[in-house]
Amino acid sequence: MAINKRRMQPKPPRPRRQYQLFNWLNRFIPLDRVFGEKEPGKEERVPVKYFYYLGWLVMLLVVYERIGYMSEQYVRKSLKLRSEVEDLRAEYTSIKAEYMKSGKQSEVIEKMKASGLEENLMPPHKIIIKSSDKER
16 A cells, blocks of 8 residues: 555644734734733733724624614604694595585585576476386
């Protein structure tokens, strides 16, 4: 059997992630003096280490506030639409009442007098057909 010359070399451990942006910020605002550990070999910058978690929380808070603002806006719109619908409903009922009133006989007579038409005061005549006339 042939010996495998290409052995799988174990991967070296990945170096710790360097926070370039936060290291640059730390030069101008040295927060490690306040939050960092003072023991040699354990100098860990807490704000830099947890900044991504803090950024995630800030983003969630912004989204939460935006959703709250949008819901308030929705409520304001719905109240405005509700009052507008009530106004339209009142207008509809008043127009409907005027229309129903204009269809009454007394109102129609008043309108027709202006054009010269008059109401017939004689009652209608009943036409009676005899059964012998029906057969023809």
